[in-house]
Amino acid sequence: MSERKVLNKYYPPDFDPSKIPRMKLAKNRQYTVRLMAPFNMRCKTCGEYIYKGKKFNARKEDVENETYLGIRIYRFYIKCTRCLQEISFKTDPQNTDYEIEAGATRNFMALKLAEEQARREEREAREEEANNPMKLLENRTQQSRNEIEMLESLEELRDLNRRQQTVDYSTMLEQYNPAETERERLDREEREDEAFVKSVNFKSKTEGSTRIVTEEIIEEVKEEDINPPAAKVVKPTSLSAGNNNSSTAPPIVKRKTPLVLVRPKAPPAPSAAASTSSVAVAAPTSSATSKPAGLSLLAAYSDSSEDSN
Template sequence: MSERKVINKYYPPDYDPLKEEKVKKVRKPGPAGWPTVRLMIPFSMKCLNCGEYIGKSKKFNAKKESTREDYLGIRIFNFHFRCPQCFSDLVFRTDPKNGDFECVSGCRRNYERKEGKIAADETMDDIVKRLEEEEYREMLAKEGKKENEETAMEQLERRLNEQQKEQEATEEIEELQERHRRLERAKPRILDDQELLDEKEAKLAFKAKSQSKSLTENPTQEGNQISLLSGYSSSDDETVTIKRKKSSLGIRKKVKV
């Protein structure tokens, strides 16, 4: 066993690989000569002998049979494997026309394809037209996917922009709330000032009205007031004009000088 694992092997000086005869592999006829391949079931199926369900992607060792059939130069292969329950022979084959697989014997597919199968009597022109349409649909699907896709940087930029907008909106709301609070605090003071101003104007109006009424009742008093305001009197002795006070009942009282 150690000789098999050595790195360098001995070749005699007179060894010529071109003169050596190649040993031809003799392939056994029939199923014994088919190559064994390891594969997964491309679709879920049911065994017709025992009713066992075989799930998709289950691994099997299958015999690969090369048939003489082809589609546009593509060879069609049959795959033979055994049911894990009853060990009966199950066969499925490739379907390059529809890009799928189909059951041949011993099994049945659980679910059929969503797309309809291609007609068996399809001409070459129909094939070319169908392939062009499929290529056009794939191109549109790829373009739409590229438009909808976002790279990691684009997603990060979009999130940062959204966060910035939310922060600006929050600051604006806080500013409006602060302004509203300031207005609410200043509102009572403005009302007090307005009330004082109204009261002052009412007092002045009442005073002016009372003065005009007193002048109409005592016209002689107007001259005395004018003389006092001008700084001289009509008589030799200085006179002082004192306005009579009114009581709360409206009765005039005499004032001693």
């Protein structure tokens, strides 16, 4: 597929480029370029401020008889946006910057000028020391004198601190040893752990010294609630066999004692032995409560009366 727009042109076989007439142009002619203001500036005629980055249609030309290490230097011409005064500036490849020439003043130049002055003085002093050995000797003597003065002032401050404070810093620094401090701390913790273990008495559960204490609630049951049978009246002759003066005594009636119910509270975590003992103790209690206690008392009374008869 052929190209839509052909860029190459046809050259006939008898084409001779030397026969083409040349235009005679000026050696240093100007070109119109589009650029932005490289720095903030102020017009000298009307005082208009031109900020950095404002776009202009500028004229560009080469600076004659001025280069830096083979690099060309260019000059630009712009016009003020208010009074149309022409402003010119050129490139500065040595400092990678631009330099204002005419028509305006650059803002914020004080800091730049101070830095340039400091660099210039430092360069001049270095060149003077390199070319003048006596100047180098004087500078070294002055530096040594300044160092001695600083050491003397430092020693005076140390003496003043020693008089005001009684702390011996050298001894403190000698005693301070991070490794020893860490070792001592570990030993102290180990001793504390051993003392704590010795202070605690660990008793084995197999030993018979462990006791489970249960809380008991004692309640008195009235005789009307139990409903016992009538008590048996014992003849006075059976009780007073060996006593002659007992015939006048009133008949003795034996009554049963009030029943006492014991309700032990279950322990929070009873062992197997404790549970079996509790079951063994609870069994007679339940049997005793199931049967009325009065029958057993009557049987005992009847036996005693038969024996006496």
